[in-house]
Amino acid sequence: MKDKIRVGIIGVGNCASSLVQGIEFYRNANPDEFVPGLMHVELGGYHIRDIEFSAAFDIAATKVGRDLGEAIFAEPNNTIKFADLPKLDVKVHRGMTHDGLGKYLKKVVKKSPASTDDIVGILKKTKTDVVVSYLPVGSEMATKWYVEQILDAGCGFINCVPVFIASQPYWQRRFEERKLPIIGDDIKSQVGATISHRVMTNLFRERGVRLDRTYQLNFGGNTDFLNMLERERLESKKISKTQAVTSQLGHAMPAKDVHVGPSDYVPWLTDRKWCYIRMEGTTFGNVPLNCEMKLEVWDSPNSAGVVIDAIRCAKLALDRGLSGSLVAPSSYFMKSPPVQFTDDEARTKTEEFIKGDDSVVLPGPLKRTSNGNGSGNGQRKAAKKTKNGTKSKR
Known part of the structure; x- marks a missing residue:
């Protein structure tokens, strides 16, 4: 029996609400059942219910200090409610503001007066495996600050926001050096x-x-x-x-x-x-x-299933000792991955990743794909395999 996947959330907004509700909604799904928005009910040996929340961070006074199961329904969240939640026994901690609160958000989000909590210490203490970032668009400095905390805490990372991390060689190397996986950047919705x-x-x-x-x-x-x-x-x-x-x-x-x-x-x-x-x-x-x-x-439920699959792929990478940017899952789940494929190709490669047949990670050498298309951050071809894969091309 596989361990649970302990997940931390940065930003307890609408997307986090849909993710948390979705885990509860499909907790008892049959592994052979078709669940809209998921690749598989059981992915790589991990059922949906194997995901459990270990930590959460936000800056809003309406959410900080509350149980995660309550905070996801606090204002200004306004997404649809499709699941009733029990108490999760996960406290929402005060996160770092940095540039995460723009001039319009300031009109509807009152900052918690509490000091920024010890992010690294909390992630370590709660034995968090994977951290999901839902920071607001434009949170460039806040995202990079949190990435440093995640690296120090030794967690895998899923970057759902449009700040270029997984697609950048610098950050690919940083995650490789810490022997940690990252999936990014900027989450794609189910059908958006x-x-x-x-x-x-x-x-x-x-x-x-x-x-x-x-x-x-x-x-x-x-x-x-x-x-x-x-x-x-x-x-x-x-x-x-x-x-x-x-x-x-x-x-x-x-x-x-x-x-x-x-x-x-x-x-x-x-x-x-x-x-x-x-x-x-x-x-x-x-x-x-x-x-x-x-x-x-x-909008928010439209990406929740995609994140559930991304979380499980990140945990598979941790289990297999893969580090750096995960090429296949990033290409299927994200808008700005390190390598762009067609969506059919991306799904095929991700299915191969789940089975253990595709373990391509980056950093790696620059190489164009056959159709000449690449992401604006540079198209990097498969660079590194595990010992069970093909020989390294580095």
């Missing part, structure tokens, strides 16, 4: 704006349609969209979402012809997100083809 736009872009390419212009506009009513009204915090987010789409192209597209990003905050949408995508292309005979679609989703 990015994955829908990627699939349609790939369809255009595979069917020989030249994509000439495209936009993706997103509206929502949660604190994520409120925070993103502060355009100065959006640089990494826009890069991440744009790269996720343009990496599927078979040709270069001028920056002026692609617009991908959050558009506005609509409070009455609460945690729902509405996405509008338009694609203008050229077909045989230089005949135009235009496509428009609208997607309506509950």
